[in-house]
Amino acid sequence: MADPTSETAQGLRERKKLETRSALRAAAVRMYLERGPSAVTVQDICEAAGVSARTFFNYFETKDDAVFDWDRRLTGQLVDLLTARPASEPPLQALHRTLRTAIPALVADAGWRERRRLLGAYPELVPKLLHSNSHMAEALAEAVAERTGLSPDALYPRLLGGVGLTVLRSSIRAWDPESPTEELLDMLDSCFASLAAGLPQPTGGEGVRPAAPGTAG
Amino acid sequence: MADPTSETAQGLRERKKLETRSALRAAAVRMYLERGPSAVTVQDICEAAGVSARTFFNYFETKDDAVFDWDRRLTGQLVDLLTARPASEPPLQALHRTLRTAIPALVADAGWRERRRLLGAYPELVPKLLHSNSHMAEALAEAVAERTGLSPDALYPRLLGGVGLTVLRSSIRAWDPESPTEELLDMLDSCFASLAAGLPQPTGGEGVRPAAPGTAG
DNA sequence: ATGCAGTGCTGCAAAAATGCACTACTGTAG
DNA sequence: CTACAGTAGTGCATTTTTGCAGCACTGCAT
The missing domain is CATH 1.10.10.60 (Homeodomain-like)
Structure with missing residues (x-):
């Protein structure tokens, strides 16, 4: 209501x-x-x-906050989607599919792209987003609690809520908005694969530092 | 400097x-x-x-923020400890040991206990903490990047930084400050065990809702 | 149509937060 | 000792944010 x-x-x-x-x-x-x-x-x-x-x-x-109103709406959508996932799915998988379902519509949204342009043009706004976001972790934890029958204050729901937010943020941050949406989904999948595997150290591949021998200060 | x-x-x-x-x-x-x-x-x-x-x-x-100054100091400590962990340790394990090392001194600190009392007495402060905390995820991601040789913007360091913060927060939140420190460490271990196992749905045990058939609103 | 309860909007005052220019002092070099 | 650069601390103006109390309108019932 x-x-x-x-x-x-x-x-x-x-x-x-x-x-x-x-x-x-x-x-x-x-x-x-x-x-x-x-x-x-x-x-x-x-x-x-x-x-x-x-x-x-x-x-x-x-x-x-007026500019980040989109994030609030996204939170609501994610909670709805997560709640609607079949109860048979393990929580992590449900979370994965929820994000996967929500993302295409999200990145296609004109308002969201505008918001993204804004963040690109004025990076000082990025830290301000964090406050908005923390609400999302809370909401996801709540939804996971509902799903699993655990208390919303219990370890597992909190953990999963925080992890969900982290995955979403990490993926979007690493994604080039000019790239096709598939790349974002791929990164999302990478995150969940890594989580499912117990967060092993990644083996070379992409994302490696472009060689900076004297960087360590 | x-x-x-x-x-x-x-x-x-x-x-x-x-x-x-x-x-x-x-x-x-x-x-x-x-x-x-x-x-x-x-x-x-x-x-x-x-x-x-x-x-x-x-x-x-x-x-x-003046009241949450302790959290900033903690962030610095964690980064130092994480950087000091042997390079042979897998990142997740290094993170685990880092938190395990830092926690006893943390919860024993008079200032930190005072801070905790404050949060108990005035719950409206809790949301304000989140902003302070987001800084920690950033710093941890940075340290993991250094460790792994990945870019600080890459997926894995971000993921691990966020997860580290989430674990710490979830554990502390679920912990009763009157209980012995060991319980907090146990919860920390649970979190990391769950992460290492790929975040499987927990099987019954503690933290289950105290039976509320009509709670779903 | 009339009256009533709920609540959105507003103005006002106080507090929180920020940018800017200036002072005074510290640390350092001559 | 003196001059100088850097910067912590300050005052002031402005903007942001919050609490409070009154007004006005909506939704509803008579």
Whole structure:
């Protein structure tokens, strides 16, 4: 109920709320891209969206959160997908398939690509994302707990939730957004293969340092 | 150089800097415990430490960061320990031993126990910790990259850094601070055993939900 | 249509956080 | 001793963020 990530809205009230949120998000992303984050004030965003500055913080915790609204939606999607996986699947596999299912739609989304461009153009935003993300680990842990019948505070759900977030982040970070989606999926598969094998030291191959003999400081 | 987590200081300048940092941290922790976080202003902390409010933010990013200064020091320790592990050890094992080595000193530290009491008394602080923590995953990934000769942006170091942080957090979270340290170490070992085995679904045992048939909402 | 409860939006005040320019002191070199 | 570079600490202006209390509108029931 009152899930801010959901799209469905019946009453006028709910619809207006979604519209406001959407307007704030859109204005924020557009202005961030145009002028850069530091040249945009909450005031600016709110004037563009037609609400008071105080209202902004009724919707988002920080100025930058409006731009990362996509991540919240993703969290909701992942939880739904994970919950829907057949109970017969082992948790790690369910997690794997969940991410695999969600990613194609994710990287195809225009809003998400815009968000990605933003992060590329203004790397100072990356650290701010972490806060948004921590929410995801929490939510995944919760879903795993539900699945396994364990307490949400137990070791295993926490572990798997954190691992899921780590895998997603590591993969996306290592992925070149110009490359085809398959490469991202391949990296995701690599991560889960590595996890299933007990995280053995990788044997040469890609990702090796381009030879820097005197790097060790 | 100029490592804020280091204790050693030769010149007067460095020493004074450490003293200021220490004074701010001590004042913050004390007042947080006495009156609760929301009843303490940055002004209060700074008056107690004898510096201006502006100076506070030269040392810490947010008001709460002063209280979580311990976590930064821990990060530095972990990186040092991990770097010092013999190169022959597989990364996951090195990570395991690193955490195992660091934990006893950690949980014995008076400052750390104080910090823990604080988190127990004011749970609203817990989410704020996450930001501090994300730094640790980064640092661990860096150290693993150094160890393995992989790029710090490659998949494996990121994965292992994130996993390391997750394991530490999950274990500490599940641990009752009144219990002996051995229990915490046991949980740590469980985590790594589970990781080495490919994160199989746990078979019954502890941590199972205390039977809640109608819990699923 | 009328009244009521719930709650979204707003203004206001205070606190948190940041950028900038300036002062004063430390450490170092002449 | 003196001059100089570097930088911790400060004050000020601005922006970000939060708590509070009132207003206004929606949804619902009569």
